[in-house]
Amino acid sequence: MNPAYVAFEGEHRIGAGDLPEVARAAKQLLDRRKDAAILVFNGRTSALVDIDFRGSVDDVLARLPRLAPAPGEEPAAPTAPRGPGRPKLGVVAREITLLPRHWDWLAQQKGGASVAIRKLIDEARRSSGDKDRTRSAQDAAYRFMTVMAGNRPNYEDAIRALFAHDRRRFATLIADWPADIRDHAIRLAYSDQAD
Template sequence: MTANSEPSTCTAFAGPRRIASGPLAEVALAVKRAVEGGEAAPVLVFDDGTSRPVEIDLRGSEAEMLARLAPAVPEVPAPAAPRGPGRPRLGVVAREVTLLPRHWDWLSQQPGGASVTLRRLVEEARRGGEGRDRLRLAQEAAYRFMAAMAGDLPGFEEASRALFAHDRDRFDALNGAWPADIRDHARRLAAAAFAVSRPA
């Protein structure tokens, strides 16, 4: 687990049983104690936001393990290079954009010029696609967890289809017989997707 990808919260499972949920350090301690206590089932840890697996190096003492989880101290930045185009103090960074001549012609005719117009277009696209992006990310997180923990369980494929079809009742009915901790975690993740209105 690298410091820059540390999840805010995560959840650990030993086989189908949830053994811990919360900040990474707390979950890591619970995992270490479970493994050292003889837990026989495979232990998997998931980022609560993305359901990506979280790797924890359990070697050494608890203090040594926690020290490895601590965010790295940021390096002192090197002396600033000569400034190029852009407005760094405002967060504006100059980068190359490749467009066809007709695009450049259209941009040059817009009020404020090409940069202002491109920034406006990007902001409009971000606002317009925000709901779709939230829905996609929530569905992907739920599916990623389900594929890892419920991929061999009855109803997995149909439940996955119900998730992406935005059919909460069918989703809940299809995962009802799954082990309780897996079912409940999958439902919690899927709830974020079902809470977003499906784009028309």
């Protein structure tokens, strides 16, 4: 399983874990080396996380973006008035657009439109779960590799091997990359599979 967040300074991984832990490690390095260039990634999606490193470690931690609670964690108490839906259950009302025949079909379903749509989504998630997880892992590896290894030898061929599901060729092509970048790319690309 990938850590929630990962920080790199150049080709070296300097921290991994929850966001405060990673931000603390990054800030401590920046305090020692003002010229350090640090990138923080979401450990599951490889999206870059923007952190304001000005001030003390406590200042940095106080400004961290507020994140959705992890699965099983209690959400923070809402400060604004509640809208439609069942917030305690995680239900949020949003708008969708359907054709009249879709609305007609939904109206005939036991439990109404919301129940029918939730059942359809759950069934689709069950039937395409492996494909979705594989695609998410490939996308995360691609994003990370583009930022951290886009100018490395074999980058383009490695991307082709990644999306061709050729694990052996992928590993061979990136074998000479810096260890932290190589290992993280492999971990991301194949996090959905057992070793």
